[in-house]
Amino acid sequence: MKDKILYQFIISSVLILVGCFLLIAGLFIPPIGIIDNSVLIAFGEILTFVGALFGIDYRYKYQIFMADKKKDKENTSVEQ
Numbered sequence: 001m002k003d004k005i006l007y008q009f010i011i012s013s014v015l016i017l018v019g020c021f022l023l024i025a026g027l028f029i030p031p032i033g034i035i036d037n038s039v040l041i042a043f044g045e046i047l048t049f050v051g052a053l054f055g056i057d058y059r060y061k062y063q064i065f066m067a068d069k070k071k072d073k074e075n076t077s078v079e080q
Contacts, residue, residue: 005061012054019047 022044026037 002065005058005065008054008058012051012058015047015051015054019044019051022047
């Protein structure tokens with residue numbers, strides 16, 4: 001479970017960074033004719049949004065993971 005949460009955190013961070021880079025690149029890259037600025041901006045917005053959703057999901061999964069870990073620790077200390 002811990003590895004899955006870490007993997008999700010890394011993916012969400014990468015998506016947000018790439019999305020932000022595309023948003024900035026869409027503003028500063030002159031129109032060469034290969035990729036239109038609106039496509040870069042739209043894709044950047046999508047990646048940023050998806051990264052934010054992954055990040056929100058990560059936060060709540062991490063809180064649940066820590067609460068379960070705390071319960072396990074309390075149960076172990078009570079049994080001893």
